[in-house]
Amino acid sequence: MSKLTRYTSWQALTGLVNTLPHMRQLFADDPQRFDKYSLKDCGLLLDYSKNRIDAQVVQQLLQLAAEAGLPQKIAAMFAGALINTTEKRAVLHTALRAPADADIRVDDCNVVPEVQATLKKMAAFIDALYHGEWRGCTGKKITDVVAIGIGGSFLGPKIVSEALKPYWNGKLNCHFVANVDGSCLSDKLEALDPQTTLFLMSSKSFGTQETLTNTLSAKAWFLAKGHTQADVAKHFAAITSNVEKATAFGIDADNIFPMWDWVGGRYSLWSAIGLPIALLIGMDNFRLLLQGAREMDVHFAATPLAQNMPVIMGLLSIWYNNFQGAQSHVVLTYDHYLRGLPAYFQQLDMESNGKSVTLDGETVDYSTGPVIWGGEGTNGQHAYHQLLHQGTALIPADFILPLQSHHPLGEHHAQLASNCFGQTQALMQGRTYEEALTELANSSLSASEKQLIARHKVMHGNKPSNTILMDKLTPETLGALIALYEHRTFVQGAIWDINAFDQWGVELGKTLGNAVLTRLSAPQDCNDLDSSSNSLIGLFRKQRI
Template sequence: MSLQPYSSPQPLHSAINVVLDTAYQGISDSDWKNLFASARQSGLEQFIADMFAGKHINNSEDRPALHSALRNLSKTPVLINGADVMPAVDDVWRRIDALCNKWVGVTDVIHIGIGGSDFGPRLAIEALAHVPGIESRGMRMHFLANIDTAELARILAHAQPHSTRVLIVSKSFTTLETTMNAKAVVAWLKENDCTKSQIAHALYAVTANVTAAKEFGIEEDNIYPFWDWVGGRYSVWSAVGLPIALQYGFETFKQFLAGAESIDLHFKNAPLEENLPVIMALALLYQQQKHDIKAYAVIPYADALDWFPKWLQQLDMESNGKSIDRDGKPVKHSSPIVFGSAGSNAQHSYFQLLHQGTEIIPIDFIAVREPMSDRPEAVAHHHILLSNCLAQAQALANGKDDVNPNNVYPGKRPSNLLLLPKLNAFYLGALLALYENRTATLGALWNINSFDQPGVEYGKVLAKPIEKALTSHQNNIQASAEIDAVTAARINFLNS
């Protein structure tokens, strides 16, 4: 082991039995004090209060960011411009509950959405499928996001058209991939002799643009609204999460919301020194300031959470991947690159780089104390899984000396250990809300607006004239203001 171990044991931090251990961050007590003082000086406490109070913290779009209201099961009034939003949220809850009891004989559900309309519900369906003894309602849940027809073809090859329901999920109801895929599924229903009435009965929408959903042909009773104060990547708590309730029952969906609400209350009320999202944010900020890190990894030692890093990539990098702050000034730091996958699989992939690569890459290790199956070998396997998680964190932190340079591990690679007591709907909701609130905290500390995403749109604008040129089948496209010379050459090659 190295002569100066990186470990600096701190008191364990916990909320609702979720434990955060920062001992391998290498942050001294005096550094922690400075971090908390700096957070207070930046106005973080006021930012948190303003977020839950419905203030327009999304300054570029002049909106609140009130996804916390979607999991406010206590129904405590939440005001936007003086009006309580909770009656409308509660109405959606009641409609979701009623729909769960209404669907009988449905074999397949095709959930059509992309980005925030896809990652959250897909993660939840995958994660909760591993919960021992969870009651599934027997429907096959399909997620259709990619405009590549390979995904569409795979789903339609297995779905039964006359007992299929279709959820079209788009905040704007103008997202190209979603509307194109929705039209293709409707065409498939027609090809399989579904009547106009049957198709109307099969189509449902989740959107903030009710008018556009009606124009598409969806009956008003089948439209579930959400609101412009909900960002797409924060929307799984709304009717976007319908697949969770439909697959596992409304009570499971409520438990998912309850876990998130519990973390929200902790984030809102706990002092900074005991506040899990704040501590996680400050630890990452410290590593940026000290080591100028460019990336961090999240490694859940639970196969059920293999989709979690993909969900987190959108949350962090779409929220905070910016070079300009709220005042239009350049920022020194913003979101690092996020990557990860389930341990221990990840150890056999890119851990070589984490241990002996030239860059320091902090890691969030996530572990679950209880096994995720009731197999007879589950406990023995789980002990091996946890031992790998703990061993990797120790090796990364402390390193190893050796006379052979090839066998030297430099150590001092920082990590968190996040421990969930079990993985069920409640703690899955808590995990997602913990990272949502950590992302918002980082945005506040960097003075970045975490609730808009203007950079996402530019490529979509440029795609339109390129699509037009491709569908023309001409191979003499010339460079223009909309298509540069390189792209024009590529279009001509594809059209040749």
């Protein structure tokens, strides 16, 4: 039995699972339930009243957090302790949005001045592009930026840029490339003019396979259009730790932005990795994005556990994952601009907490890392919501809605909100057989047909959900929302006693992929792998001959 499962609170929670009445009854018994189980801070409101909880469950969940040392682990992260134990690194994405006068140390060196210097360098870079001071090799103004990255160097900037489209200033167009499939890059290049295009390459090592391959192909395209190696410096910039490789590629050292070991890729959009965001919305709005995240950092670090949004959300996830068998969690965004957010939270959570050993290297004997998925409301209501309402799996849900639309159009936003609120209500209360039968009372069906159809219309309800509201989607509220999920992810990993900041599973796939790549272009067939891999490689090689 692991240390975690021996906690008094863990044992108490195990005994509480089957003691709660249906949520219908919980609401009927307590008219003040919303007031008790909702929180408001950082421009967000979290309603967690539609969860299978009562005061006793919440008390034991908070006790679990205390027994697992969550307050101390939060403090250690903010202090720059080496909590990424397998790589002996601090975890300080919070330093990227810290105030300029903060003192946050790594190896006894305050990292905040370097962060602030990078923000100033980003601002100067953007101004040069906006005002035409940076021009291409033929003297033409840059109109398009192609951001090349993978993983956190791609997904965060792309999805945040999409989310903040109402704040695009129209100064530049930005295109995102991640997939090493040649069709992805080719589609982008087809519509671009090399004389007015700037490529922004994001790779800590300047050697990430997919990113480097796409960047080399972009360079080949640029040179094939009649330009020279000397012209590369006018059309390529980089975000990397490997200045030597970037300059050898042809990038001017002044146009190389830093990356730090104490920032993981999936937490890096707040750094120069977020340059594409800043190019689209301007540096002032980018700073507001940082400010919103900073406000959530302060909330997370200083607010008691019982009123702490990330803590409550993380504990609720553990309640369902570890005590009620939930294997997935759905994120439903009722805002068109937030449609990509579930994919971002998917990477954040699953790459962080998809682990099976504790910090001490012991195999866990409890579930970790639920599958995160979701999509855009109301589209999902005509697809997978059926499974949420009547399927056999328990799938906790998060509903996210801005109360104001950037594009008020008739009753559109009222209908959107009504769908959002109606879905959470339906998941909670369901529909009984008697209610379904009553709804069919005036139909022309026979008595037996009514009874049969009524059974098909039953929804048991008692399906948990959180609702997160904001007045309006702004850079600040988006920053707070993303930081909320970052810290929620941290809470889960801290309680599960796993390292939420390495990703060795990602590394293995890369290593084996590189080994396969050499075999795909080898002069003769290779038969030193398993029969499946050998056969698949052989089929691919035949198509290349």
